[in-house]
Every structure is written in structure tokens, then in C-alpha cells.
Amino acid sequence: xxxxxxxxxxxxxxxxxxxxxxxxxxxxxxxxxxxxxxxxxxxxxxxxxxxxxxxxxxxxxxxxxxxxxxxxxxxxxxxxxxxxxxxxxxxxxxxxxxxxxxxxxxxxxxxxxxxxxxxxxxxxxxxxxxxxxxxxxxxxxxxxxxxxxxxxxxxxxxxxxxxxxxxxxxxxxxxxxxxxxxxxxxxxxxxxxxxxxxxxxxxxxxxxxxxxxxxxxxxxxxxxxxxxxxxxxxxxxxxxxxxxxxxxxxxxxxxxxxxxxxxxxxxxxxxxxxxxxxxxxxxxxxxxxxxxxxxxxxxxxxxxxxxxxxxxxxxxxxxxxxxxxxxxxxxxxxxxxxxxxxxxxxxxxxxxxxxxxxxxxxxxxxxxxxxxxxxxxxxxxxxxxxxxxxxxxxxxxxxxxxxxxxxxxxxxxxxxxxxxxxxxxxxxxxxxxxxxxxxxxxxxxxxxxxxxxxxxxxxxxxxxxxxxxxxxxxxxxxxxxxxxxxxxxxxxxxxxxxxxxxxxxxxxxxxxxxxxxxxxxx
Amino acid sequence: xxxxxxxxxxxxxxxxxxxxxxxxxxxxxxxxxxxxxxxxxxxxxxxxxxxxxxxxxxxxxxxxxxxxxxxxxxxxxxxxxxxxxxxxxxxxxxxxxxxxxxxxxxxxxxxxxxxxxxxxxxxxxxxxxxxxxxxxxxxxxxxxxxxxxxxxxxxxxxxxxxxxxxxxxxxxxxxxxxxxxxxxxxxxxxxxxxxxxxxxxxxxxxxxxxxxxxxxxxxxxxxxxxxxxxxxxxxxxxxxxxxxxxxxxxxxxxxxxxxxxxxxxxxxxxxxxxxxxxxxxxxxxxxxxxxxxxxxxxxxxxxxxxxxxxxxxxxxxxxxxxxxxxxxxxxxxxxxxxxxxxxxxxxxxxxxxxxxxxxxxxxxxxxxxxxxxxxxxxxxxxxxxxxxxxxxxxxxxxxxxxxxxxxxxxxxx
Numbered sequence: 063x064x065x066x067x068x069x070x071x072x073x074x075x076x077x078x079x080x081x082x083x084x085x086x087x088x089x090x091x092x093x094x095x096x097x098x099x100x101x102x103x104x105x106x107x108x109x110x111x112x113x114x115x116x117x118x119x120x121x122x123x124x125x126x127x128x129x130x131x132x133x134x135x136x137x138x139x140x141x142x143x144x145x146x147x148x149x150x151x152x153x154x155x156x157x158x159x160x161x162x163x164x165x166x167x168x169x170x171x172x173x174x175x176x177x178x179x180x181x182x183x184x185x186x187x188x189x190x191x192x193x194x195x196x197x198x199x200x201x202x203x204x205x206x207x208x209x210x211x212x213x214x215x216x217x218x219x220x221x222x223x224x225x226x227x228x229x230x231x232x233x234x235x236x237x238x239x240x241x242x243x244x245x246x247x248x249x250x251x252x253x254x255x256x257x258x259x260x261x262x263x264x265x266x267x268x269x270x271x272x273x274x275x276x277x278x279x280x281x282x283x284x285x286x287x288x289x290x291x292x293x294x295x296x297x298x299x300x301x302x303x304x305x306x307x308x309x310x311x312x313x314x315x316x317x318x319x320x321x322x323x324x325x326x327x328x329x330x331x332x333x334x335x336x337x338x339x340x341x342x343x344x345x346x347x348x349x350x351x352x353x354x355x356x357x358x359x360x361x362x363x364x365x366x367x368x369x370x371x372x373x374x375x376x377x378x379x380x381x382x383x384x385x386x387x388x389x390x391x392x393x394x395x396x397x398x399x400x401x402x403x404x405x406x407x408x409x410x411x412x413x414x415x416x417x418x419x420x421x422x423x424x425x426x427x428x429x430x431x432x433x434x435x436x437x438x439x440x441x442x443x444x445x446x447x448x449x450x451x452x453x454x455x456x457x458x459x460x461x462x463x464x465x466x467x468x469x470x471x472x473x474x475x476x477x478x479x480x481x482x483x484x485x486x487x488x489x490x491x492x493x494x495x496x497x498x499x500x501x502x503x504x505x506x507x508x509x510x511x512x513x514x515x516x517x518x519x520x521x522x523x524x525x526x527x528x529x530x531x532x533x534x535x536x537x538x539x540x541x542x543x544x545x546x547x548x549x550x551x552x553x554x555x556x557x558x559x560x561x562x563x564x565x566x567x568x569x570x571x572x573x574x575x576x577x578x579x580x581x582x583x584x
Numbered sequence: 585x586x587x588x589x590x591x592x593x594x595x596x597x598x599x600x601x602x603x604x605x606x607x608x609x610x611x612x613x614x615x616x617x618x619x620x621x622x623x624x625x626x627x628x629x630x631x632x633x634x635x636x637x638x639x640x641x642x643x644x645x646x647x648x649x650x651x652x653x654x655x656x657x658x659x660x661x662x663x664x665x666x667x668x669x670x671x672x673x674x675x676x677x678x679x680x681x682x683x684x685x686x687x688x689x690x691x692x693x694x695x696x697x698x699x700x701x702x703x704x705x706x707x708x709x710x711x712x713x714x715x716x717x718x719x720x721x722x723x724x725x726x727x728x729x730x731x732x733x734x735x736x737x738x739x740x741x742x743x744x745x746x747x748x749x750x751x752x753x754x755x756x757x758x759x760x761x762x763x764x765x766x767x768x769x770x771x772x773x774x775x776x777x778x779x780x781x782x783x784x785x786x787x788x789x790x791x792x793x794x795x796x797x798x799x800x801x802x803x804x805x806x807x808x809x810x811x812x813x814x815x816x817x818x819x820x821x822x823x824x825x826x827x828x829x830x831x832x833x834x835x836x837x838x839x840x841x842x843x844x845x846x847x848x849x850x851x852x853x854x855x856x857x858x859x860x861x862x863x864x865x866x867x868x869x870x871x872x873x874x875x876x877x878x879x880x881x882x883x884x885x886x887x888x889x890x891x892x893x894x895x896x897x898x899x900x901x902x903x904x905x906x907x908x909x910x911x912x913x914x915x916x917x918x919x920x921x922x923x924x925x926x927x928x929x930x931x932x933x934x935x936x937x938x939x940x941x942x943x944x945x946x947x948x949x950x951x952x953x954x955x956x957x958x959x960x961x962x963x964x965x966x967x968x969x970x971x972x973x974x975x976x977x978x979x980x981x982x983x984x985x986x987x988x989x990x991x992x993x994x995x996x997x
């Protein structure tokens with residue numbers, strides 16, 4: 063299929079060559095930020111009748127195979143799974159392997175993200191059980207895709223974009239399989255309790271509402287009611303008990319650790335000082351930062367500065383960690399609005415503190431909604447693999463074009479009041495600040511500040527931010543100067559890595575249009 | 585050339601490191617052969633970006649070193665060009681070739697030479713065989729960066745580290761940091777000087793000094809090399825006293841040459857020499873530290889304290905730094921960039937001290953203006969040494985950016 067699509071490349075609004083048709087579905091090329099306004103109605107699942115479900119609410123079936131048969135699994139269907147158990151998840155592969163035993167072929171696997179521990183999916187692709195993956199791919203699955211071995215084409219979406227695709231009918235989920243750390247026989251699910259507790263189940267919410275059939279797999283069955291329920295049993299077809307839904311050591315880390323790398327700490331401190339000196343850190347402000355080493359260190363520096371200045375946030379957005387939980391418990395923020403939960407402190411806080419609230423990609427990120435939280439956040443701190451001198455950024459591929467990361471919430475977060483990319487200016491000898499990004503994931507007009515160990519660059523579009531930090535002693539420099547430094551250190555401009563002209567995956571923008579193409583790498 | 589010389593046995597030379605945990609370094613193996621030119625096998629983490637550049641550089645370096653026929657294997661882990669050059673040169677020399685030839689990377693423009701009494705609160709040690717630490721070392725604001733050829737470099741790596749450090753002095757921008765090198769104890773240190781001195785480091789630390797002799801010997805060699813290369817940029821010296829004998833000879837050592845700008849103490853070796861345990865309070869080294877401070881001041885050079893090795897304990901570092909300043913030291917050594925800010929804080933004059941000094945200086949200025957011989961502040965008479973100390977403290981506070989500028993005459997009160 064990918065080969066058929068090759069002949070139909072067109073140029074989108076930012077000059078990127080993208081396929082017109084992907085896996086048999088025609089695509090809309092990217093038009094620019096805020097330019098695409100669809101006129102359709104939302105998709106909806108078929109109406110069900112309570113008469114067809116047990117009156118006592120007991121939807122348990124003996125195993126996954128039975129559940130999949132009951133849900134009418136057939137060749138060519140779309141099966142979804144979710145990554146709230148992260149690299150510890152066992153349920154997605156269990157479900158796909160059960161589908162293989164039933165003899166299903168040519169499935170589309172639609173995970174909210176895939177992880178290296180799910181590399182068993184490669185065998186299922188080789189065997190023709192899975193045709194292609196629509197969801198982030200990294201490690202062995204990323205290599206499989208970029209080497210052009212996947213039958214269909216990969217489709218990479220942000221967390222918000224995944225909700226949009228489901229809601230808009232771009233992806234119709236036939237069967238959603240939801241891993242639940244706690245569930246009752248009716249199908250109500252909670253993520254904060256049980257031996258596989260992971261925190262929020264927000265990634266599975268859209269699937270539970272829009273899929274034709276929904277299977278819940280749990281290793282912690284409780285009598286009805288399972289409270290609080292983030293997934294409602296009224297949307298669930300079957301409940302399967304399993305010995306284990308995942309490896310707890312990989313679901314959450316025991317403790318998240320701040321980086322000790324002096325270069326990364328320097329970047330983190332610059333970010334915190336920037337927020338302070340630009341006046342973004344004020345009473346009632348809000349911010350979002352992930353769980354990477356720089357982000358955690360940033361939170362720690364910002365916390366000291368908030369205390370010194372007597373400033374309190376109204377809300378912070380997770381990925382929650384111990385460091386955000388400490389802000390909450392010390393009264394430095396009123397709320398944590400949590401998209402996913404990275405460590406045990408986060409899980410316990412979400413379970414026990416009413417001011418630590420689970421969110422979903424709908425509330426936080428869905429672009430085809432009546433607004434979302436992302437644009438209400440004052441500042442967000444993100445990473446990137448490459449940033450070019452026009453502030454365009456790449457977050458999914460290595461500089462050589464191989465898939466490295468999923469998009470996650472990255473694209474959605476670009477809507478924040480001040481979007482900051484916190485990146486080293488080069489890694490080993492690989493420049494991060496470059497002339498042109500390998501893969502475009504976010505347009506420079508949405509990226510306001512790039513913070514490196516060699517200085518801070520402010521997007522010339524943000525004169526307000528440039529004015530705000532006038533007179534501070536922050537090392538503000540043009541991004542092109544930092545790029546020149548990097549090229550001098552690395553020994554000249556790098557060669558452009560070679561790729562073929564065969565597309566193997568596409569990068570969607572938050573509105574479902576096609577932003578860029580991932581090409582086969584030899 | 586005789587037939588015998590042509591057919592002498594050839595052996596392979598290797599240098600550098602590679603592997604999953606290695607970053608910014610490379611491993612080179614060179615096997616000289618009789619004929620067939622050079623063939624280069626290259627594996628590199630950054631091959632898609634710099635593969636051609638690495639190959640070209642390897643060819644150029646080999647040619648400059650006169651290697652015409654060899655099998656060359658390179659495993660590169662993202663090394664920067666100055667590292668690549670140093671590793672290839674080390675491998676060639678270890679293969680017994682390239683004698684008397686150096687392949688030097690382009691030299692960056694150096695900042696102004698360091699003043700002999702510049703501020704030396706912090707000096708950050710960087711192992712001379714670990715190039716990954718070189719490139720960003722200066723970003724963290726230490727007063728000096730020490731590229732170390734002594735204790736952090738294994739005996740078998742001395743020759744290769746020397747070339748890395750030499751190339752780093754040419755190619756790495758250490759910004760406003762004083763560019764320091766710790767050479768090995770003499771006589772090995774003399775070989776270090778041969779490579780290092782032509783690249784004009786600002787300061788050389790000489791370890792385990794017990795008498796003035798190694799200082800004069802090192803200075804003689806430095807002066808010879810500088811004369812050979814026609815360089816005039818000053819190279820300051822800082823002897824490290826690390827034994828009971830060295831401590832006893834502190835004053836003659838400090839006075840051995842005009843080029844000596846500071847005395848420092850190495851407490852790990854010193855306590856080992858005494859056979860005592862090094863404690864966080866440091867009672868066992870009280871005498872030695874005080875003697876170093878006194879000798880330094882007697883000789884008119886800076887007294888600089890030992891390295892603080894516990895990277896995890898910032899509170900202990902802070903209190904060590906504060907007591908060190910109270911003793912009369914002007915700075916200390918560190919092994920991790922996170923220690924720098926703590927050290928600078930500890931060695932900075934406190935706001936109370938600055939305020940007091942400012943008042944004294946103002947009173948002094950007022951007395952000068954009025955032509956009074958006696959300076960008084962309120963009801964107190966101020967002695968001239970107190971005025972001198974206040975002036976010195978204000979100048980130091982200004983240099984450390986603790987005060988905007990020293991108030992000119994008459995502006996106060």
C-alpha cells in the first residue's frame with residue numbers, strides 16, 4: 063500500500079511533500095495554523111440495547127479470545143490499546159496475540175503509543191496479523207517502520223490528534239482493549255488502585271466512548287461499583303480477568319530523578335529564570351512540564367523562585383511526578399490537572415488528593431472541541447530532537463530520519479501562552495540547532511523560546527517577551543548565533559542524511575491534516 | 585635508507601575508547617604495512633552527518649604524520665575534530681611512527697592573558713583523558729578550568745591525554761576561565777610541558793612539590809620552550825603542597841620565582857603522608873592550611889585551598905568554603921560544576937562586610953577631602969590597616985559583582 067501511495071505526493075502549505083492517500087484514505091494536506099475548519103459532524107458508535115447485556119451487570123468472559131470473538135473480530139479491523147501502563151503494558155500484546163490465535167489478519171493496531179517492550183508486534187506484522195500501526199513508534203518498532211518493512215503506512219498523531227481522529231471518524235475503532243488496574247464486572251475502571259496502579263486512564267476514554275466494542279482487561283476485579291470510575295461500564299462489552307496486566311516496575315518509576323548533568327541543570331535553571339524574569343511566574347499563573355530530566359530540574363528551580371517571590375500557581379499540568387505533588391502539598395499550586403502519572407508519589411496523590419485531578423486528551427488537547435486546556439496554560443516546557451533557525455521543531459525523528467519518539471502531547475502543548483523548548487544545542491557531535499529540521503512536527507510560529515546551554519533565543523515574533531526580559535542578565539542571543547557556535551564546535555555543517563523517496567509514515571497536525579512525511583531510511 | 589631499516593618489524597598502535605557508554609571519544613587502531621596505501625574502516629555514531637568529514641580528517645592527519653601505508657580502524661562515538669586528531673596522532677606515535685611531527689587543530693582567538701592577581705575562587709578539575717567534559721566545562725562560570733594530566737589519568741594514558749589537552753588548549757573556547765593544566769610530578773611533568781607550553785596555558789599546576797627545585801626546573805623548561813616558539817604570553821605557576829615536607833618548605837617554594845602566583849594544598853595526599861584520616865572538619869590539617877596561608881601572604885601570592893571531593897554534600901562544601909575564607913584562603917578546587925556557585929557564595933564578602941567597608945571607605949574619602957590625618961567613623965578612630973582592608977574588600981566585591989561599583993569620592997553621606 064505504501065508503494066501505491068508514493069506516486070501521489072503533493073506539497074503542503076509549508077513546502078513539505080506529503081502523500082495524498084494513506085492506507086486507502088484520502089488526506090488533507092496541512093494548511094497552516096488555525097486554517098482548517100471541517101464541516102462534518104462527529105462520528106458516533108452504533109446504538110446498543112441494555113436488553114442485550116446481562117441485567118445483573120456481570121459482563122465477565124473467560125479470556126481475551128472469547129471476548130474478541132464476542133466482539134466480532136474479523137480481518138482488517140482496527141484494534142486499539144493504550145499506554146497508561148507505559149513500557150510495562152502486557153495487555154496490548156496479549157490482545158493482538160489472542161487475535162492471531164483466532165486467525166485474524168490485516169489488522170490495524172491503533173495504540174495511543176507503543177513502547178520497546180511491545181516489539182513482539184514485529185512478528186505479528188511479519189505474519190500478516192497486523193498490517194500497520196497508527197500511533198507512536200520508537201525503538202525496534204520505529205526501526206521496523208522506517209526501514210520500510212511495515213505493510214501499511216504509519217500514522218503519527220498527538221494525544222489530542224488521536225482524540226480528534228476518533229471523534230471526527232478518521233479512525234473507526236472496531237474493538238478497544240483497555241487495561242484496567244481496577245475494574246468491576248460491569249466494566250467501570252479506575253487507574254489509581256491495585257498492584258498495577260498507574261494513575262489516570264485518560265488515554266482510553268475516547269476509545270471507550272467511540273469504539274464499536276470495548277473489552278476491559280483487569281488484574282484487580284472488585285465487586286460493583288469500582289469507584290471512582292474514569293471509564294464507564296455502560297460503554298463496555300466484556301470484562302476479562304488476567305493474572306497480570308503489566309510489569310509494575312515499568313508502569314511507574316519508584317522515584318523520578320532530577321538530572322545531575324551540569325549542562326542540563328544549566329538549561330533548566332535558564333528556563334526557570336526566564337519565566338521569573340519575563341513576569342510569567344506571577345500569582346495565579348499556570349505551567350506544564352513533563353518528566354524528563356530537564357523538566358524535573360526546571361520544576362525544582364522554579365519552586366525555589368516561587369517561594370522566594372511568594373508566588374503561587376493556580377494550576378500545573380502533569381505528567382505528574384513527586385516534584386509536582388510537592389508543589390501541591392506545599393500550597394504552591396491549587397491544582398494538578400494530570401494527563402498521565404509517572405511515579406508512585408503521583409499515583410498516590412491522584413488517588414488521595416481531591417486537588418489532583420485526572421484529565422483526558424479531550425479536556426486538555428482536542429483541537430476539534432469548543433476549546434481545550436492547552437491554550438489556557440501560561441507556559442509549557444518541552445523537548446525536541448531538532449530546532450531550526452525559524453523555530454520549526456522536530457520531536458519524532460533522529461536527525462537521520464529514523465523514528466525516535468512519539469508526538470505525545472507535544473503538538474497540543476504548542477498552544478500555550480509561552481512555548482519553551484529546552485534542548486542542548488548539540489548531542490555528542492549531532493547538532494540540535496540546525497538550518498532545517500529533518501521532520502516538521504510544529505511550526506515555528508508557535509514556538510516562542512529556545513533555551514540551550516549556550517544561551518536563550520526568543521522568537522522575533524514575540525516582541526512582548528523580548529521586551530519583558532530587557533535588563534535581565536539572561537543570556538539572550540539570536541538562534542542563528544547559537545547555530546553558528548554549534549557548527550564551529552562540531553566541525554562544520556553536517557551532511558544531509560540520505561533517505562529514499564518512499565513514504566513510510568506521516569505526521570499529522572492537531573487538526574488531522576498532514577504536516578510531514580517520514581521516509582524510508584536505508 | 586638501509587634495507588635492514590625498511591624491513592624492521594612493524595606493530596599496531598591503538599588509542600582512545602569506544603563502546604555503548606562512551607561519548608565524544610573514538611578508538612583508533614593503526615596497523616602500518618609495507619605498501620598498498622591507507623585504507624580506513626570507519627564506524628561512527630554520527631556517520632550520516634560527519635562520516636565524510638571524519639574520513640577526510642583521518643586521511644589528512646595520517647598524511648601529515650607521514651603514514652603512507654596502513655590499515656586503519658576507527659570506532660567513533662561522536663568525537664569532535666580536535667579529539668579525532670589527538671587520538672589518531674596518539675595511535676600513530678604508539679605504532680612508533682610520526683616522530684617529531686605534531687598535527688595541530690586551528691587555534692581559536694585567546695582572551696587577554698590572565699593578570700597575576702586575578703580572582704581564583706574556583707578551579708574546576710577536568711580529567712585530561714575524558715574529552716566529553718572539555719567542551720562545556722567553561723559554561724559553568726568557574727574562575728579556572730584545570731585540564732588534569734596527573735591523578736585522573738592512568739599511567740598508561742599519559743601520552744595520549746597530553747595530546748588531547750594540547751589540542752583542547754588550541755581548539756576549545758574556555759571563555760573567561762583561566763586555562764590551567766596540572767602536569768605530572770617531575771620528571772614526567774617535563775614531557776607534559778613540551779606539548780602544553782607551546783599552546784600558552786594561563787597557569788600550570790605542579791603537583792607534590794617539596795622544595796624549590798622542581799619549580800626552578802619547570803620554569804627553566806618553560807622559558808626554553810617559550811623562547812623556542814617565540815611566545816611571550818605569561819604562564820603563571822601554582823605549586824601544590826601535598827606532603828609534610830612540602831608544607832614545611834612552603835615559604836621558599838612560594839618565593840622560588842616571580843611566575844608563582846599562588847600556593848595550594850592537596851589534602852588527600854597530605855593526610856595520607858601523615859597517616860591520618862581526612863575529616864569534614866579538617867582539624868588534622870589545621871596547621872598545614874594555616875602554614876600555607878601564612879607562607880603565601882609572606883611571599884605575596886594567593887593562598888588557595890584544597891579540592892572538596894564530596895560532590896553530594898553541598899552543606900559541607902559551604903561550611904568548608906566559609907571556614908576556608910576565614911582562614912585567609914582566596915579560593916578552592918572543585919570536581920563538579922554544581923560546586924562552583926556554592927564556592928563563589930562562600931568566598932564572597934557578606935552584605936554586612938560590604939556595608940561596613942563602604943562606610944569606612946566613605947569616611948576615609950571624606951577625611952582625605954578635608955585634609956584630615958585621622959579617619960573617624962562616628963566616635964571611633966579608624967586605623968590605616970583597617971582602611972586598607974576595607975578598600976581591598978570593596979575592590980574584591982566589585983570584581984565578584986557583589987556591588988555595582990565602588991562609590992567615587994564624596995558621593996556617600
